[in-house]
Amino acid sequence: MVKKGKKREESSDLEIESLLEAYKTFLSERQLKFTEQRKVIITEFVKSGGHLSAEDLFRIVKKKASNVGLASVYRTINSLVDAGLAEERHFLDKTSVYEIHKPGDHHDHLICLKCKKIFEFENEAIEDQQKKVAEGLGFALKKHKLELYGWCQRSNCPNY
Amino acid sequence: MVKKGKKREESSDLEIESLLEAYKTFLSERQLKFTEQRKVIITEFVKSGGHLSAEDLFRIVKKKASNVGLASVYRTINSLVDAGLAEERHFLDKTSVYEIHKPGDHHDHLICLKCKKIFEFENEAIEDQQKKVAEGLGFALKKHKLELYGWCQRSNCPNY
DNA sequence: TTTGGTGCAAACAATTTGCACTATA
DNA sequence: TATAGTGCAAATTGTTTGCACCAAA
Numbered sequence: 001m002v003k004k005g006k007k008r009e010e011s012s013d014l015e016i017e018s019l020l021e022a023y024k025t026f027l028s029e030r031q032l033k034f035t036e037q038r039k040v041i042i043t044e045f046v047k048s049g050g051h052l053s054a055e056d057l058f059r060i061v062k063k064k065a066s067n068v069g070l071a072s073v074y075r076t077i078n079s080l081v082d083a084g085l086a087e088e089r090h091f092l093d094k095t096s097v098y099e100i101h102k103p104g105d106h107h108d109h110l111i112c113l114k115c116k117k118i119f120e121f122e123n124e125a126i127e128d129q130q131k132k133v134a135e136g137l138g139f140a141l142k143k144h145k146l147e148l149y150g151w152c153q154r155s156n157c158p159n160y
Numbered sequence: 161m162v163k164k165g166k167k168r169e170e171s172s173d174l175e176i177e178s179l180l181e182a183y184k185t186f187l188s189e190r191q192l193k194f195t196e197q198r199k200v201i202i203t204e205f206v207k208s209g210g211h212l213s214a215e216d217l218f219r220i221v222k223k224k225a226s227n228v229g230l231a232s233v234y235r236t237i238n239s240l241v242d243a244g245l246a247e248e249r250h251f252l253d254k255t256s257v258y259e260i261h262k263p264g265d266h267h268d269h270l271i272c273l274k275c276k277k278i279f280e281f282e283n284e285a286i287e288d289q290q291k292k293v294a295e296g297l298g299f300a301l302k303k304h305k306l307e308l309y310g311w312c313q314r315s316n317c318p319n320y
Numbered sequence: 321t322t323t324g325g326t327g328c329a330a331a332c333a334a335t336t337t338g339c340a341c342t343a344t345a
Numbered sequence: 346t347a348t349a350g351t352g353c354a355a356a357t358t359g360t361t362t363g364c365a366c367c368a369a370a
Contacts (some may be wrong), residue, residue, distance in 0.1 A: 013335090027223040031325055033369050054360080069327040075362065095359065110299055119297060124291045130308055132285050139270055146235045146306045148290055150299040193344050193349055214335080229352040234335065254359090255334065324369080331362070342351070 016046045019085060019100065023050050026083040040065045041076045050099035051089070091118065091147065093149075108145075112152040119152070167201070176206045179245060179260065186243040200225045201236040210259035211278050217258075251278065251307065268305075272312035279312070 020042060024034050044060050045052075052060075058073045077098050080086035087101045091111055108126075110119040126146065134141035151157075178201060184194050204220050205212075212220075218233045236260050247261045251271055268286075270279040286306065288291035294301035311317075 028370090031324080032369085035369070037326070053172060067327080071328080071361080072326060075325080078361095080182075090254075094254075094256070096252075098334060104203055110294065110297060112272075112299070113302055121293055121297065123289065123293050126197070126286055129283065129286045129289060130306075133278075133281060133286070134270065134308050134310055137279060137281065138313040139272070139279075139308065141308055141310040143309045144307060145309070146290075147304060148294050148299065148301055149303045149305070150301040151292055153298040153300075188345090191345085191349080195344070195350060197351070227352080231336075231353080232351060235350080238336095322370085324367105326365105326367070328364095329362100330364105333358100334360105335356105335358080336355070337354100339353095339355105340351105342349105344349080345347095345356080 012047060015100075016043050019046055023080065023083055023085055026085070027080060037065070037068050037072050038076050038079075040068060041073055042080065045077070045080075045086075045098070046100060047088050053095045054095050055095070092149075093117070101108075108147065110148045110150070110152075112154075112157060113149050114151055115154070115157040117154070117157070170311060172207060176203050176259075179206055183240065183243055183247055186245070192239075197225070197228050197232050198236050198239075200228060201233055202240065205237070205240075205258070211257050213255045213257050215255070252276070252309075261266075268307065270308045270310070270312075272314075272317060273309050274311055275314070275317040277312060277314070277317070 020039065023038075026032075027034050041057065041061050044064060045057055048057065048060060054070070054073050054077060058068075058078070061068050061073060077086060080124065081088060081098070084103065085101055086098050087095045088098055089109075090096060091109070092113075106128045107120040107122045109119055111117070112119075127144075130144055131141055162259050180199065183198075183202065186192075187194050199219050201217065204224060205217055205311070208217065208220060213239060214230070214233050217237070218228075218230045221228050221233060237246060241248055241258070244263065245261055248256045248258055249269075250256060251269070252273075267280040267282045270281055272279075287304075290304055291301055
C-alpha cells in the first residue's frame with residue numbers, strides 16, 4: 001500500500017519534471033517565457049491525470065494559486081498543445097478536455113457511458129487494419145481517433 | 161451520365177421519403193407536430209448529403225424558405241437526433257456537423273486534412289477487433305467512433 | 321530594459337431559451 | 346381549439362482577445 005502510493009507519487013513527479021523540461025526547451029527555442037503560472041497550471045494538469053476541461057483545471061489551480069486567471073489556463077494549455085506536449089479531445093460533451101501527449105506514445109480511449117470514466121488502451125491489430133483501410137482508399141494516413149463507448153464493470157460504477 | 165444523375169436523384173428522393181416517414185411516426189407517437197419548416201429542413205439536409213453544420217444547413221434552407229429561422233434548424237436537427245435518425249459529429253473543428261443515421265447502418269470516417277473532404281467506410285475486421293479489446297477490458301461495447309485523418313489523392317485536392 | 325505574460329473584462333462563436341404569435345392535429 | 350412549433354432577440358456556454366500592468370530573460 002505504502003509502496004504503491006510512493007511509486008505513484010514518484011512517477012508523477014518524474015512525469016511533471018520531464019514535461020516541464022520539454023516545455024522549457026520549447027519555450028526558450030522561440031524566446032517565450034516560463035512563468036510561475038505556467039508551472040502551477042502544468043503541474044496540476046499532470047497531477048490530475050489529464051482528461052479535464054480548462055474550467056475544471058482552473059478550479060484546481062485556483063486552490064494552489066488563487067491569483068491565476070482562467071485565461072491563463074486556456075493560454076497555457078493551448079501553448080502546451082502547440083508544443084506538441086498536450087492534445088485536445090472531445091468525448092461525450094462539447095467541451096474540450098486535454099491530455100498529456102508524450103512524444104511517441106499514442107493510445108485510444110474507452111469511455112464508460114454510465115460513470116464517464118475514461119480508460120486508455122493500445123491495440124496493434126486495430127492500427128494495422130486502419131492503415132490497410134486507408135491505403136486501400138488511396139489515403140496517406142496521418143493520424144486517427146478511436147473511441148469506444150460502453151458499460152464498464154467496476155463495482156463502484158453507478159447505474160446511471 | 162444521364163442515367164447516373166437520374167439514379168442518384170431517385171435514390172435521394174426515396175431516402176427523403178423514408179426518413180420523413182420514420183420521423184412522422186416518431187412525432188405522432190409522442191403527440192408532436194410535423195411542420196412545413198421541419199419538412200424543408202430535413203429535405204435539404206438529406207439532399208446535401210449530410211456532414212454539415214446547423215449554420216450551413218440554415219444558409220441552404222433559407223434559399224428555399226426564407227422565413228425559416230436558425231433556431232428551428234437547431235431544434236429540428238436536435239429532434240432528429242432524439243428520434244435516432246441523425247447523429248452529431250465533431251471532426252476537425254469545434255462546430256458540430258450532422259449526418260443522417262439509418263437504423264442498422266453504421267460507418268466510420270476518413271477525413272482529408274488538405275481538402276477537408278469526408279469519406280465513409282466500413283470495416284468488419286476493425287469492428288471485430290474493437291469488440292475483442294472491449295471484452296478484454298470487461299466492457300460491454302455500445303458504440304464506437306473511429307476517424308482516420310490523412311491526405312487523399314484526388315486530383316482536385318488542393319495542396320493546402 | 322525589453323518583450324512576452326498576466327488578470328480582468330469585453331468580445332466572440334455556437335447553441336439554447338423565453339415569449340408572443342402561428343399553425344398543426 | 347388546444348397545444349406544440351415558430352421567429353426573433355436575448356441569454357448561456359466555452360473560448361479568445363485587447364489592454365494596462367507585471368515579471369522573466
